[in-house]
Amino acid sequence: MPDDPIKPPAVPSVLPRPDDGQGAVVAERKTAKVEPPRLFQVVMLNDDYTPMEFVVMVLQEYFQRDIETATQIMLKIHHEGKGVCGVYTKDVAATKVELVLAAAKRSGHPLQCTMEAA
Numbered sequence: 001m002p003d004d005p006i007k008p009p010a011v012p013s014v015l016p017r018p019d020d021g022q023g024a025v026v027a028e029r030k031t032a033k034v035e036p037p038r039l040f041q042v043v044m045l046n047d048d049y050t051p052m053e054f055v056v057m058v059l060q061e062y063f064q065r066d067i068e069t070a071t072q073i074m075l076k077i078h079h080e081g082k083g084v085c086g087v088y089t090k091d092v093a094a095t096k097v098e099l100v101l102a103a104a105k106r107s108g109h110p111l112q113c114t115m116e117a118a
């Protein structure tokens with residue numbers, strides 16, 4: 001039967017069983033359940049001091065946004081108080097938050113950025 005395009009393929013995993021006393025180790029096939037990874041939004045917060053150009057640069061550099069999209073996101077944050085820079089798996093989102101905070105600190109800006117479950 002062809003693979004179902006929606007369901008992830010059933011990946012058989014071979015689990016060792018304790019010796020059955022017959023002098024042989026029997027391997028048993030089980031179907032591994034694969035859940036999609038949980039996703040996290042990287043959220044940037046507005047402040048009164050970080051230059052708009054710096055925020056646009058951060059969105060281009062760390063979130064691969066083109067200049068038009070980066071400017072739109074920056075303006076949304078500026079007007080609404082916060083905005084989503086992107087949605088990622090947990091480790092990637094955490095790394096992006098660290099990189100943004102480090103870049104802001106290096107440049108002496110108070111820019112804040114957090115992650116939240118999507």
Ligand code: TYC
Binds near residue numbers: 051077078
């Ligand atoms: N409010 C800032 C200003 O007027 C610009 C800004 C936008 C700062 C987005 C932070 O996440 C931010 N210079």
